[in-house]
Amino acid sequence: MRKIFLIVMVIFTAQVTLAQTKKINGFVSDASGTPISGANVNVKGETNGASTDFDGKFTLDVKPGATLIISYLGYDTRNVEVGESSTIDVKLNAASSTALTEVVVTSLGIKKSKKSLTYSAQELKGEDLVRAKDPNLMNTIAGKIAGVAVTKSAGGTGGSTKVTIRGNSSTTNNNPLYVVDGVPMLNISSFQPNDSFGNTQGGNRDGGDVIGLLNPDDFEGMTVLKGASATALYGSQGARGVVLLTSKKAKEGISAFRVSSNTTVETAAYLPKFQTSYIAKPGADESWGAAKSTPDHTRDFFETGLTQISSFGFSTGSQNSATNISYANTSANGIIPTNSLSKNNFSIRQMGKFFGDRLTVNANANYTSQYVTNRPTSGLYFNPLTGLYLMPRGYDFNEYKNNFEKFDPARNMMVQNWMTNRDIEQNPYWGLNRNKSVDGNQLMNGSVGLNYKVNNWLSVGSRYNYDRVTSQFDKEIYASTQGTLSHANGRYISIDDVSTQNYGDLIATINTKINNDITFFANVGTSFTKTSINDETVLDSDPSGLGITNWFTLHNFNSNTGNYQNYGYRREQQSVFAAATFGYKNMLYVDVTGRNDWSSTLANTGNLSFFYPSVGTTAILSEMFKMPEAISFGKVRASFAQVGNDVPAFYTSPTSQYNAAIHKISIQLLVQDQVQT
Structure with missing residues (x-):
């Protein structure tokens, strides 16, 4: 009992x-x-x-x-x-103090209070990215972030943008790493042209960059990480600085539809000053002649550029799911006649929560299609400004403008009408209409991410992202174009480039308190990045030319000596990394990070591995002791980091040359010897 x-x-x-x-x-x-x-x-x-x-x-x-x-x-x-x-x-x-409330996105997409950072980071809100829209969103941040230099290409609408954070840090590439929602993106940026003559294979053109294919309305903010300590978690990828973009997310219980439209008008800001007091001698191609006042024909050549960007977005959220869908269209006409751009952006983002909110699944897909007609070129070849500026005074420019081609009875076709036969210049309107080019770019991006909340202080997440960028260049060059640039029967050029990137990571996040005074936040993870850039196929009718005049097709090539395939840049990087932040009473913070990379570009060097450590501390003086009334916030910070960059692909791999002519002779000698035996 x-x-x-x-x-x-x-x-x-x-x-x-x-x-x-x-x-x-x-x-x-x-x-x-x-x-x-x-x-x-x-x-x-x-x-x-x-x-x-x-x-x-x-x-x-x-x-x-x-x-x-x-x-x-x-x-x-x-x-x-x-x-x-x-x-x-x-x-x-x-x-009450704005210095206390500002929260920014940092490495790996983690949000932190700005006052606790041990490194330099500056944030722009979404409205700053769309207030004065540009087809390339990086052009909109010019002059808004300290230490960041933004240089817009002279290649006109659709050209690339050079972004340099705290000056040049490399002799080969100074473009920062672009990260979207914590995932590094593939950004192929063409070199902004600076050759005096230009490439005879299509001209000295700027092919644009991938960051310019994104839709500014898809993002709610941007953070620029400056300095080695800020970017150490990205290793060699972030050696030149990091630009973080955060996508817009639907809010729980709210459905919204947004529409925006932006129109930009632009004109040529500066034009060279030309003499209008002397004319050319009869038949001459330079203005060394009698004194005579003539009008300046260059000013009427340029047109008023017009860019129209329209964006539509829909978002809806509930307790367990969120959906974002957007579409944007960009239509632009440049200041040079016949130059135009058309771009379409499609995006869908889906989030879902399962198993009592323990499992969160994110997936998104983006597609961009862009076409640019007559992308402006610099230098002399294929540049309409060459003929515009070099045509001597005394000739009637309108005559060549309205009649840029004339009938040639000997060839029974229309040929170029111009006042000289110099190889560096052509009738500007012949170049624009009979050397027309089309640049096409397509960006496909897809990613999926999983995050599982193990308990109140531990979560584990994994992400996979795939980028694919294709570029096409198509140029039809009509007969009677300058012989330096074309065969007598015309020339056809078609170039296709394909670039891809695979990225994946696995990250564990710890967020807890050691005691009432000390907080602890840490990330431990691993990642891989596999990149293939500029796998190129070139079809060029030169030097043998076209069989039938002005028939622009591969079947009409006289030979295939101008056709080839080129395998471009190859790189794979595998990494492990860890970061920890200790906080004491919201007044003292210590950051410690470490990352180790293994890069395929260091093959044959005997050491594929390199380590990136960093440590930083922040002391918030205004939290430690009472400050004078005139000072609302004060802090000091110090950091140390060791970062670097690997080498470009194939630099450490030995190469050998294959000579087809010598190899052919060797085969013939071998056959003769066998016959004699």
């Missing part, structure tokens, strides 16, 4: 003990409803506590009537008493 009584008492005691605690599911957000990740949730008077996950949620066992202390850097702390409800929804108000 005594044993039965003891068993009943034990069971009753356990039930009473369990009844004294309850499981609370909470959600912490800012005033606008945006989830706050990493907020501290402590039980007043106890050591029990938790941190919010990436979605601002937490789970905690507490006693009814207990008080929860909820705090986050940059927000006012709130005390919430636990009542009968098992759910708690808490909104934190931003602290």
Whole structure:
């Protein structure tokens, strides 16, 4: 009987003990409803506590009537008493100082309070990217970020943009790494042309870059990481700085449809000054002749450029899913006649939560198609400005403009009409209409990501991303074009480039408190990047030319000596990395990161591995002691990092030359010897 009584008492005691605690599911957000990740949730008077996950949620066992202390850097702390409800929804108000409230996206897509950073990072909001739209979104940030130089190409609409962060750091490539939602993207940027003459195979043109194919309306913000400590987690990929782009996300319980339209008008800002007091001698191609006043024909050549960008977007979110769909169209006419651009962007992003919000799945797909007609060229060859500027005074430019071609009875066809036969210049309107070129670019991007919340302080995520960029260049060069540039029967050039990148990673995230004073946040992961750039197929009718005049097709080539395939850049990089942040009472922070890369471009060097360490600390003086009233915020920071870059592909691999002529002779000698035997 005594044993039965003891068993009943034990069971009753356990039930009473369990009844004294309850499981609370909470959600912490800012005033606008945006989830706050990493907020501290402590039980007043106890050591029990938790941190919010990436979605601002937490789970905690507490006693009814207990008080929860909820705090986050940059927000006012709130005390919430636990009542009968098992759910708690808490909104934190931003602290009074803007220096305390600013939160930026950092490496791997992690959000941190700006005042806790141990390195330099500057953020632009989404409205700064679309306030004055440009077909290349990087042109919109010129002059807005300290230490970042943005140089727009002279290649006109659709040209590339050179971005340099804190000066040149490499003799070969100074473009920063572009990262979208924590995933490095493939950015192929053509070299901005600077050759005096230009390439006879189509001209000295700027082929654009991949960052210019993105839709600015798809992003809610941009963060630029400057300095070695800021980019150390990206290793050699981030040696020249990192530009982080964050995509727009649907908010829970809100459906929205957005429409925007932007029109830009542009004109030639500066034109060379030419003399108009002397004319050319009869039949001469230079203005060494009698004194005579003539009008300046160059000013009427340029047109008013017009760019129209229209964007449409739809987003909807619920407790367990979110959807974003967008479409944008860009239509532009440049200041040079016949130069035009057409671009279409399609994007879809889907998020879903499963198993009680423990598993989050993200997937997105993007497609961009762009075509540019008569992309402007620099230098002399194929440049319409060469003939425009060099035509001597005394000739009637309108005559050559309205009659850029004339009938040739000897050839029974229309040929170029121009005042000289110099190989470096042509009638500008002949070049624009009878040397017409079309550049095409297609960007396909797809990614999928999984994140599993193991418990309140640990989550594990993995992402895979695939980029594919194809480029086409097509140029039809009519007969009677200058012989330096074309065969007598005309010339046809078709070039196709394909570039791809595969990226994958696996990252574990730890977010916890060691005690009431010390917080700990860490990432440990591994990644791989496999890149193939500029696998090229070239079809060129020169030097043998076309069989039938002005019939632009491969079947009409007299020979295939101008046709070839070229395998471009190959690179694979495998990496492991870790980063940890220790915080003490929201006033002292220490960052430690390390990354080790193995690069295929270091083949045959005896050492494929290299390490990137960094350490940084931030002390917030205004939190440590009382500052004068005139100073609302003050901090000091110091950091050390060791970074570098690997070498371009194939630099460390020996090469051998194959001479077809010598090989052919060797075969013939071998056959003769066999016959004699």
